Amino acid sequence: MRKVVKIEGIPLTEGYSGLHLEVESGIIKKGVYFALVPVRGFETLLLGKDAKVAPVITSRICGLCQITHSIASARAIEKACGIEVPPEAQELREVLGLTVRVYNNLLHQIVVSEDLFPDKISQLDFIRKVQRVRKFTGEILESIGGEIIHSPNIVVGGISEPVEEFVRERILSQIDSVMEKLETSFAEFKEALNGMWKREGLPEDLGKHETSFFATDRFYAGEVDFNDFSFITPQEFMPEDLKSKVSNLFPLYRGKPVETGPRARKVLFEGYKPKGGVKELHILRGQENLDALKRIKEILERGRFNGELWNKRAPVGDGETLGVGVHEAPRGTNVHAVKVDKSGKIVYYKIIVPTELNFSAVSSALEGERAAWAEFIVRAYDPCIVCAAH
Amino acid sequence: MLSLNERFLLGSYKKVFLAKSSGKNPIKVFFKLMLKKGLIDGILTCGEEEGRPVPSLFLKAEEVKISLLNRCFGVNTLLKRAVQKYRLSKLAVLAPSCMFDGLNKTQYFGIGCNWTKTAVALKVGLLCMGALTETAQIAEITHITGKRKRVKRVFFGSGALYYETDDGESVEVPPRVHHSYTLTACRYCLNMSAKGTDITFVPKENPEEGLFIVRSERGWYTLAQVQKLAPGELKLKAAPKEEVESIISCLREKTLLNINDILERIELGLPVPKWSDNKLRKFYRAWNSVEDTNLEEEVF
Amino acid sequence: MFFRDKLINEEEPKLKIGFLHFSSCSGCQVAFLDMFEEAVEILDTVELVYSNMLTRQREIPFLDVAFVEGALCLEDSHHIGLIKELAEKSKLIVAIGGCASFGGVRRLSCGNQLPQPQHQSFVPITEIELLKGKIKYAIPGCPPNPSLLYSFLLALLELNDDFLQPFEFMASSKDASGFDVIAEVVNKGFCVGCGTCATACPTRAISYNENCGKPTFNPSMCVHCGSCLAACPQSFKPYPQPVYS
Numbered sequence: 024m025r026k027v028v029k030i031e032g033i034p035l036t037e038g039y040s041g042l043h044l045e046v047e048s049g050i051i052k053k054g055v056y057f058a059l060v061p062v063r064g065f066e067t068l069l070l071g072k073d074a075k076v077a078p079v080i081t082s083r084i085c086g087l088c089q090i091t092h093s094i095a096s097a098r099a100i101e102k103a104c105g106i107e108v109p110p111e112a113q114e115l116r117e118v119l120g121l122t123v124r125v126y127n128n129l130l131h132q133i134v135v136s137e138d139l140f141p142d143k144i145s146q147l148d149f150i151r152k153v154q155r156v157r158k159f160t161g162e163i164l165e166s167i168g169g170e171i172i173h174s175p176n177i178v179v180g181g182i183s184e185p186v187e188e189f190v191r192e193r194i195l196s197q198i199d200s201v202m203e204k205l206e207t208s209f210a211e212f213k214e215a216l217n218g219m220w221k222r223e224g225l226p227e228d229l230g231k232h233e234t235s236f237f238a239t240d241r242f243y244a245g246e247v248d249f250n251d252f253s254f255i256t257p258q259e260f261m262p263e264d265l266k267s268k269v270s271n272l273f274p275l276y277r278g279k280p281v282e283t284g285p286r287a288r289k290v291l292f293e294g295y296k297p298k299g300g301v302k303e304l305h306i307l308r309g310q311e312n313l314d315a316l317k318r319i320k321e322i323l324e325r326g327r328f329n330g331e332l333w334n335k336r337a338p339v340g341d342g343e344t345l346g347v348g349v350h351e352a353p354r355g356t357n358v359h360a361v362k363v364d365k366s367g368k369i370v371y372y373k374i375i376v377p378t379e380l381n382f383s384a385v386s387s388a389l390e391g392e393r394a395a396w397a398e399f400i401v402r403a404y405d406p407c408i409v410c411a412a413h
Numbered sequence: 414m415l416s417l418n419e420r421f422l423l424g425s426y427k428k429v430f431l432a433k434s435s436g437k438n439p440i441k442v443f444f445k446l447m448l449k450k451g452l453i454d455g456i457l458t459c460g461e462e463e464g465r466p467v468p469s470l471f472l473k474a475e476e477v478k479i480s481l482l483n484r485c486f487g488v489n490t491l492l493k494r495a496v497q498k499y500r501l502s503k504l505a506v507l508a509p510s511c512m513f514d515g516l517n518k519t520q521y522f523g524i525g526c527n528w529t530k531t532a533v534a535l536k537v538g539l540l541c542m543g544a545l546t547e548t549a550q551i552a553e554i555t556h557i558t559g560k561r562k563r564v565k566r567v568f569f570g571s572g573a574l575y576y577e578t579d580d581g582e583s584v585e586v587p588p589r590v591h592h593s594y595t596l597t598a599c600r601y602c603l604n605m606s607a608k609g610t611d612i613t614f615v616p617k618e619n620p621e622e623g624l625f626i627v628r629s630e631r632g633w634y635t636l637a638q639v640q641k642l643a644p645g646e647l648k649l650k651a652a653p654k655e656e657v658e659s660i661i662s663c664l665r666e667k668t669l670l671n672i673n674d675i676l677e678r679i680e681l682g683l684p685v686p687k688w689s690d691n692k693l694r695k696f697y698r699a700w701n702s703v704e705d706t707n708l709e710e711e712v713f
Numbered sequence: 714m715f716f717r718d719k720l721i722n723e724e725e726p727k728l729k730i731g732f733l734h735f736s737s738c739s740g741c742q743v744a745f746l747d748m749f750e751e752a753v754e755i756l757d758t759v760e761l762v763y764s765n766m767l768t769r770q771r772e773i774p775f776l777d778v779a780f781v782e783g784a785l786c787l788e789d790s791h792h793i794g795l796i797k798e799l800a801e802k803s804k805l806i807v808a809i810g811g812c813a814s815f816g817g818v819r820r821l822s823c824g825n826q827l828p829q830p831q832h833q834s835f836v837p838i839t840e841i842e843l844l845k846g847k848i849k850y851a852i853p854g855c856p857p858n859p860s861l862l863y864s865f866l867l868a869l870l871e872l873n874d875d876f877l878q879p880f881e882f883m884a885s886s887k888d889a890s891g892f893d894v895i896a897e898v899v900n901k902g903f904c905v906g907c908g909t910c911a912t913a914c915p916t917r918a919i920s921y922n923e924n925c926g927k928p929t930f931n932p933s934m935c936v937h938c939g940s941c942l943a944a945c946p947q948s949f950k951p952y953p954q955p956v957y958s
Contacts, residue, residue, distance in 0.1 A: 031791075034769045037739050039791065061736050061786035063819065064826040064833065076933050079916045083818045083936060086740020086856065130743065134766055151753045158749040165497040165527065171747050172740045172856045175917045183917075189472075190498065256828045268791075270829050409738050467923065468908065486926035490908030514946030515909030522876070523861030524853070525913030525944035530860060544906070546926055596926065597902035598947070684901060 025052065031059060033398055035134055037087060038408025041269075042401070043262065046394045054389030056382050056401060057257065058271040058412040065413045069372045074100045074338040074363045075179050081359065081374070082173045085410045087130060090123045090168060091352035092359070092374075092410075093177035098244065099359040100179045103346025104338040112181030112332040114322050117243040119168050119177070120350060121315040125205075126160040127353040128308050129153045131405040132212055135305075138402065139215040141222065149215070152208045159201045163319075166190050180334035187329055198320045205316060209309045216305055223399070230388035230400040231299035236287035237276050237380065239356050242318050244349040249360050251277050252375060270412035273382055274375050280383030283355025284404070285311045301388065301403030308405070339367045352377050354405055378404075378411040419657075422664040423626070424608030427633055429652040430625040431617075439623040440537070440614050441479045442647050443639060444505065448474040450642045452635065453534050457495055458507035459485040464565075465547065470495050479507065481566040481616070483544055489515045492525070496532045503534035507614070509541035510607040511598070517609070535635055538607020540615040540660065542574050542588070542667050543595030553594040557584055568616040572659045575618065583618070588666045600674045605664055612636070615660060624652055624660070728870065731763030731776040733799060735792055736819060736835055737783025741810035742766060744856040745780075748863045755866055778869065779803035784812045784819040784835040796841060806838070806848045807869075808884060809862075811938030813838050814851035815889030818936040839884055850880040853889065853939030855915045879949045889939035891919050891930030899927055903947040913944035 030042040038060050045053040065084055069077055077100055078093040085092060094116050101108055133150050140146035161171045167186055168174025176183045220227070239245030257269035273280070281287075285307040289295035297303065340346070340363030348359045355377030362371035381404050388400050432439040447453045448471070459480040460469030466480035468487040488508045495501045506516060513536060519525045520533065545553060554562050554576060566577040574586045592600060607613045611632030615624035627633050639647060678684075732742050742764065746752050763770050779799060786792050799806065811817030816837045824833020839848055852865060868876035888897060891914070898904050906926030911919045918934030919941055921927075928941075942948050 032765060032771060034765055034771060035767070037766055038734065039765065059791060060734075061789045061792065061835075062824075062826050062829045062832040063736055063835075064822045064824050067826045068821045068823055073933050079934055080818060080821070080936070083738055083740075083855070086738035086743045089738075089740065130746065133746065137767070137769055147753055147757060150756075151750055154746075154749040154753060157747070161747055161749065162500065166500070169493075169917075170497070170915055171527075171859070172744055173915055175915060184498075187499075193500065254827075258828065267829065267831075270832070272828055484926075486906040487908035487911070487921045487923060490911045490921045492909070492912045511905035511946065512907045514905075515907040515944070518946050519909065519913075519944065521864075522879070522943075523858050523864045525858070525909055525940060527858045527860050530864075544926070546924065548924075596905065598905040601903070602905075 024048075028394055030397070033401055035137055035398075035402055036406055036408070037134070038406075038412075040401075040406060040408045041265075042389075042397055043265065044389065044394055044397060049393055049395070051389050051392055051394050051397065054386050054397065055261070056385040056389070056406075057261070057265070057269040058382075058408045059268060060270055060408050060412045062270045062412050066372045066374055069369050072369050074104065074340075074361070074367050074369055077361070077369060077372075078177050078179060079175060082177075084374070084376075084413045085407055086172055087407055088123055088127045088353050088410070089173045090119050090164070090177060091350050091357050093174065094120055094244075095348040095350040095357045095359040096361070097177055097179050097348065098350065099346045099348025099361040100338050100363060101346065102348060103340045103344050103361050103363045106180050106336055106338060107334055108181050109332050109334060111326055111328050111330065113243075114326050115167060115182050115186065115328055115332065116177065118319050118322050119164065119174065120352075121242060121319050122160050122163045124315045124353045125312045126157055126164065128312050128405075129157050129160075131308070132208075135402055138399070139212070139219050149208070149211060152204065152211065156201055156205050156208060159197060163194055166194065178333060179338050180336060182332040185329050185332055188327070191323055191328060195320065195323050198316065198323075202313070202316055205312055209313065212309055213306060216302060220302060223396075225302075225396060225399065226300075227302060228298065228300035229392060229396060230301035230403065232282075232384065232387040232390070234280055234282045234384045234387050236290045237281035237283045237356060238287040238291045238351065239349050240351050241288055241292040242315070242351060244351055247347060247349050247356070247358060249345060249347045249358070252358075253278065271379055271382060274379055275383075276380070280387065281380055282384035283377050283380045284308075287355060288351065301400050304403050337367055338363055339365060341365065342370055345371070354378055354407060355380060374413050376407070376410040376413060378407045381406065382411065417665050417668055419661055422661050422668060423606050423657070424628065426613075426626045426628045428627050429657050430627065430636075430649040431622065431652040431656065432625050433622050433648045434646060436621060438479060438481070438620060439647060440507065440616075441477060444479070444507070445474045445477050446639050446643050446646060447505065447535075447635070448477065450639070452503070452638060453505040454503040455495055455499065455501040456505050456507065457488055457491055459488060470499075472499070482550075482564060483509070483539065483541055483567045484547065484550070485509050485512065485539065485541075485544060488512045489519075492516070492519065492529065496526055496529050502532055504532050505535040505537065506533060507537045507539065509539045509544065510604040510609070511602065513538065513607065513610060535612075535631065536610040538610035538613040540569065540606055540613055541599075542591060542605060542663070543599035543602065545595050549594045553586070553590060554578065554584065556590055556594070557586065566616070566620065568618050569660060569663065570618045572662045574663065588663075588670060592667065592670045600671055601678070602671060603668065605667065606660075624656060625649070727758075727760040729760050729762045729775065729777045731761070731773065731779050731803075732766070733763070733773070733779055733781045733795065734765060735781065735783030735795070735813065735838065736786045736789075737810065737812040737817075739766070739782070740856040741782040741813075744859050745862050747859040749859075751863055755863070758870065759866075773798055773802055776803040777805065779806045780809045781806055781838055782810045782813050784816060784837050785841060786832055787834040787836060788829075788831045796838070796843060800843050800847065803847060806844060808837070808839050808848055808851040810857055811853060811855040811889065811936060814853055814883065815839070815887065815937050815939045817855055817938055820937050848884050850877060851884040851886075852880060853883060853943040855936050855938035855940065879943070882949070883939065883943065888942050889937045890935045891928070891932065891941055894919070894928060894941045894945060895930060897942065898945055898947050904928070905947070907946060909944045909946060910941035913940040915940060
């Protein structure tokens with residue numbers, strides 16, 4: 024017998040989200056995952072505003088992966104207005120983006136640690152170890168980005184403050200020991216993950232699905248054609264009681280739902296053969312931390328960032344050109360699209376965040392799994408609901 | 414009743430020293446030595462660029478430049494750079510008392526700048542009779558001398574504030590004139606001697622001389638360390654009683670003018686800083702009644 | 714003392730705290746975790762009984778202190794219910810961050826965005842009459858500094874009234890933007906030109922005019938978080954200060 028299970032508020036995830044499951048003898052036949060936080064209207068509140076303020080305001084979309092919105096927004100405006108950005112500034116943005124990737128992925132490990140560790144003492148001990156690495160990422164964000172959360176140094180045209188040599192050297196001098204700490208905590212994370220899978224009796228390929236992948240780059244950003252995206256609104260297919268509540272759109276890439284994020288980047292840019300399932304996703308996300316830290320070291324060792332990093336030309340567009348800014352956020356590809364008019368005012372703004380793309384992937388991952396495990400699947404995608412309902 | 418005695422005007426202190434260094438500004442020598450010897454890792458103060466004071470953060474002894482004018486604006490704008498970006502942990506600050514109000518607040522509450530609580534190693538206050546912008550200072554010196562001149566240095570002489578102008582002349586600044594040209598906020602200041610710092614510095618007529626009013630244990634210890642590490646570079650001797658008396662009489666005159674202005678504001682029903690009966694009254698209770706002499710000063 | 718007898722229960726000395734999330738970015742709760750290792754110590758000292766992000770708890774239990782971030786969206790029925798629940802189940806509420814305390818960046822929202830274009834009105838929780846008696850403190854900032862949150866939590870545990878008083882005042886204040894610094898400090902002749910507001914501004918909307926020795930405010934960058942006025946040494950004085958009484 025088919026019955027409907029509704030869940031509102033999923034613990035151990037960011038924000039307030041829900042699940043609508045059609046269940047037959049304990050197995051999910053059809054599932055939809057969606058956001059329930061109010062739409063804050065970042066796309067409409069930016070209209071008529073000075074293009075320069077967009078990175079500052081869009082940063083406030085999310086408190087977990089703040090900088091990715093600033094970067095995507097600044098890049099979109101630079102494209103729309105034809106502003107050249109010093110290559111060093113792009114590299115620093117990459118460093119900041121990767122730092123947030125580590126910072127945020129580790130935050131996710133803290134969030135799911137309640138699931139991973141059966142007892143409080145080992146959980147707090149694990150959090151403490153993770154926090155030591157996060158502290159270092161916080162230091163990079165403060166030194167280069169200006170603040171840990173909502174870094175103001177990402178500006179249209181580059182980075183507002185150069186990084187002195189001794190600051191760069193100070194960060195570099197710590198990276199190796201942080202890497203060790205990260206490796207240790209990652210090993211512990213994997214062990215705890217295996218323990219959890221055993222304890223809960225979860226299948227190795229829990230949450231396997233056939234959705235295709237979408238990503239634009241391994242670390243920083245690639246190109247994307249904005250016309251490839253289309254959207255389904257909840258009013259088109261959700262049950263009656265949810266039509267006026269669900270606050271995210273369901274974007275499609277080239278007409279199909281896609282999964283974005285760590286696994287997509289591995290598959291598309293490193294030739295990784297996915298085994299499927301969410302356990303793999305957890306591990307790949309942890310692996311990305313190590314890759315990101317190595318890349319940060321590589322960039323900082325190679326470059327010098329103590330010169331002018333900011334093209335201060337005022338952003339002015341023609342009101343027609345669509346500037347598309349892409350950034351590979353912790354959770355996947357983050358896309359901002361903007362049109363700026365001749366007076367420098369924003370006349371069009373559209374944001375597609377990774378969690379929005381992943382809603383469909385989560386939904387298909389739920390199919391065929393036990394209803395009791397639905398939340399484990401959702402958590403593995405590290406959904407950022409406030410981003411999704413920007 | 415308010416009593417404008419030494420305790421109120423100058424605050425509590427351990428000892429006043431007259432410092433002398435050959436050929437150089439003693440406070441500059443003091444900071445340079447501390448930086449060189451690693452007692453501090455940065456100085457946040459007003460430096461100078463082309464003769465104009467600018468908020469500066471010095472990390473190297475050879476870069477240290479200290480403004481000789483009392484135009485110490487915007488020093489705290491560099492706080493985030495010093496603490497969050499450069500991660501300094503032994504920061505020294507040289508500024509008048511108002512800058513320390515902001516700094517103390519950041520340290521105590523944590524508002525404004527992360528990690529400041531443990532970042533500051535030494536607070537050196539400047540005796541300040543009220544700060545002026547460059548334009549106001551030109552107007553003031555023209556008022557006094559009748560000629561348009563530029564002020565090069567500010568110092569305290571016998572019982573008064575003096576300006577040294579670009580033509581080498583020393584001009585006594587009458588408190589009443591100075592009072593009318595300073596920043597408005599300085600007209601309500603009751604902490605001109607930077608109470609609550611480790612050391613207060615007072616520039617003297619001889620550019621190689623200055624008074625160090627040592628207040629805290631930390632100030633005492635630091636000064637002793639500098640003496641020990643570089644004996645001879647900074648010669649200290651107990652300041653004669655007249656020196657202290659002269660500063661007190663100078664402060665008394667200006668304080669009376671300030672109190673008068675504060676009373677005027679009360680009459681108008683405008684909010685008053687550091688006084689009673691204003692709309693944020695409960696937060697000013699530390700300053701509420703300027704009565705008696707039960708002093709409780711603490712340095713972070 | 715307001716809550717000394719009410720808050721501390723002798724049999725259960727651990728303070729039960731919870732984090733609630735209205736319309737905001739979760740950054741304030743993350744800022745709490747950005748105390749890094751100290752956050753772990755605090756989690757050990759108090760009992761975190763509710764947070765959608767950090768606990769498995771579904772129902773909101775009884776809370777000694779509820780930390781609330783974000784503004785209330787009037788068009789969201791879940792939010793309305795949450796406010797009622799909050800009024801029932803908490804002893805004391807702390808509004809944390811600009812959105813909950815002063816409106817923050819939510820002040821700019823105007824709705825008309827798919828899929829729910831009707832979501833358009835946002836009210837900071839400090840303006841809700843139902844919670845008036847319960848909201849004791851408001852913490853400014855976008856987000857508040859981790860050091861501020863750490864000091865605040867310590868002060869709350871130690872019942873340090875000197876520290877907490879300004880935050881009590883801010884819970885009933887609407888002054889939160891650079892304009893208020895200009896109106897309350899600069900225009901009233903209190904600005905000494907120290908530059909603390911410029912350094913406190915998380916968006917760098919306030920810069921510094923060295924010629925005049927005064928802050929310069931760029932309103933289009935302002936997110937109404939309240940940091941500038943809270944950081945200004947002339948808005949309220951820190952304790953300890955020289956005391957004459």
